[in-house]
Amino acid sequence: MVSSHQQQSSPCGRLAAAWEVLRQIPDPEVPVISLCDLGIVRDLRETAGGLEVVLTPTYSGCPATELIQDDVRAALAAFGEIQITMQRAPAWTTDWISEEGREKLRAYGIAPPGRVLSAEAQPIRLVHRASLNKLACPRCGSVHTEKLSAFGSTACKALYRCLACQEPFEHFKPI
């Protein structure tokens, strides 16, 4: 997603420079990855007085949404007037987290999300805990892990424990 925008904008130095700034802005809740790694920067356009940044929210109720907008405005202040457009469709999915972002999450101790099934392919009904795919521990790699809590410290994460190395870890939920 992001790389295609970069190619489109590469002839223009100003946009390329702005993308470079955006790639440095950390996500406020998971600061080890950038907003671009997270896949929430959907577009960047030049306007008469500055730039328009198109962002998409992760979760409907993500409390970091406003903070992210402020961070983007502050980081790009040198580019003139910054207009932020929130674009809801198509809905953000963890599939847009870059490969680099997934590696950074793992290195930070957060198990990255697996690939998301299309909404139609997902069973509507509950899946028993035992039949869920085993998640690999981001520290020791063992798949001998168990879910402690379906919801974690932020809307996007669940809490797990590794039964091999005994360490608790977070999992970025596929959505």
Next chain:
Amino acid sequence: MSQASVQVGSSPQVKYLLRIGDSCLILAQRLGEWCGHAPILEEDLALANMALDLLGQARALLTHAAHLDGQGHDEDQLAFLREERQYLNPVLMELPRGDFAFTQVRNFAVATWMLLLWRRLQSSTDPEVAAIAAKAVKESAYHQQHAADWVVRLGDGTAESTARMAEALAQLWPLFNELFDADAVDAAAVALGLGPSWAELKPEWTAHLNEVLADAGLAHPKASAYVSAGRRGVHSEHMGHLLAEMQYLQRAYPGGKW
């Protein structure tokens, strides 16, 4: 000091969206009440997280309803400055949180209903509604799975948990009827392509409910003919108390922020 109330118009589109948006808002308020009171820390997190998702969905729908209403109101004015009869959520959402069994049975019933509703709203002719639904449907799927897990765990648990689940089901059963009650607002939404008639969701909802209740070893309560009327603004005695707490700050300190 107090803040004057706002009123929304009577267009069926606005009403249809407020019925859903208010459902999210009021249930979020009830789930938020669990924070610090859940039986285990993980549930404190889960219920607060689900409340947050619902609040986000409510914000989006209230913003859009206010836009369609065309009186220049915003999400905060609709959330905090309407009077009781102007809230259009089914009565089910506003009932006090009860015990943990009551909360999980309600969450399961509502999340299943919302999941079916959001799925259909994804093809709404209103692109903003379709976009809100495409995001919310993913969140509701997590809510539904989590609540279904608890329904099975408690229904198929100890004598105490099974008895509490049976009691919660018996109390809630008559209130489910309102989720599938068809009326002129629904008919208008269908005609406009805005969204489905709620009645249309019933067969699928019932099938999911039956499946999970069977897994939990819980029996169906007897069918009831009672239909509550929260969708038309006629609420239970609990709604005023809920609103008093929810609205207090904005009424007492107009425009207050932190």
